[in-house]
Amino acid sequence: MTKAHAVIIGAGEGLSAALARELARDHALTLAARGGEKMRAVAEKTGARRVLLDATDEHDVARLFDDLPAVPRVVIYNPSARVRGPVAELDADEVRAAVEVTAIGAFLTGKHAARRMLEADPVAGTRGTILFTGASAGVKGFPNSAPFAMGKFAQRGLAESMARELHPQGIHVAWVNIDGAILNPGRSEPDEAPSSMLRPEAIARSYRHLIEQDRSAWSHELSLRPWVERF
Template sequence: MTEKICLVTGVGPGTGKAIVERFADGGYTVAMLARDSDRLASIAKDAKGTHGYVCDVSNEETLTATITRVQEELGPVSCLIHNAVGGAFGSFLEVEPEVLEQNFRINTLALYHMARQLAPAMIAAGEGVIIGTGNTSAYRGKDKFAAFAPTKAAQRILLESMARTLGPDGVHCGYVAIDAVIDVPWTRETFADQPDDFFAKPEDIAGEVYHVAHQPRSTWTFDTVIRPFGENW
């Protein structure tokens, strides 16, 4: 692939924005997917080579149409970063099944649909990258994560299956789990008594995602777990 096109979902004010900026700095043209048009316009104004697409990734029809538009306007996508996340907190007795289903659509089915649409061009090119961002809910089910952890675990296992399918064709799939409180305004308010190094910086997370996307073929990583040095694990 001569053009470097990166598609990033879930472009919010924290990790998503930082990922967009890091890949733009790396010479990529970046397609940003989010539901907030004002946020996308603001980022596109400040970050060269970025293009915003309003999209609800839980809606298959909308998502498919958006991916088609991205490819028509920018070219074949060489790197997909699925950062969009649907979450809810409560036990299985407290959270309605519809919430679990919606989270599954965002976290897992959206990845499934996008990969099916984008992978054929990557296979034909003999290269490409598909990365999912997650957290430790992909590895364990705590009592208040009943409508969230199952969808993140499914997301990770889907991506692992994709890695085994696509790896021999030169397409690198990886999962970057963030075991941390991410440094954004609302978490700063919630954890106001914590020092700076308690938080994971969005730009540092983005740097690791970029690193995984550019690993040499002789040393690909699938599972990457990152956390602040003082995190209890």
């Protein structure tokens, strides 16, 4: 039986690697990222194809989707960029570049993922799933973090608009609010607060749940936070 195809953009360590391991159980994978070293390690463990990609370049993104070995059933967009500092002191070019990664890259991925999925015949009424990795900055803006809030608010609005447009056409779109710190490689939890960070494998299982949701009860937004997180 031919495996369905999944695409993970922004592939590397931590959450991206956990998503790749989770999906590799029953999907053929394509991983895409700007750099190749971190992606190589994940690909070797999952048997994934690797593609170097600038997610803010429409030519790159269109070519990624046109060159896939099959119409994707799952597409996940992970990249984001931050510029920290007081708003009165931020460099406009740096802000513009950060918003392009978080928001424009998400738009280009959503556009070309939807374009390819709409070419496919529905399977059990659905054509596929597009997921965007969000953050609490897309719900509440934090001080000294205006560019990240700009990008994540835009990404959240994009996902909701796409969901309203594409759900009736059999494409499930959802934005995932990662509301807390992820226990990525190199990070550790404080001794006084065990299990206070989100584990990448647990997040990946929640993405799996979204992918497998029945279309009669699709979510367009999901918030994930550890039990200690205030909200």
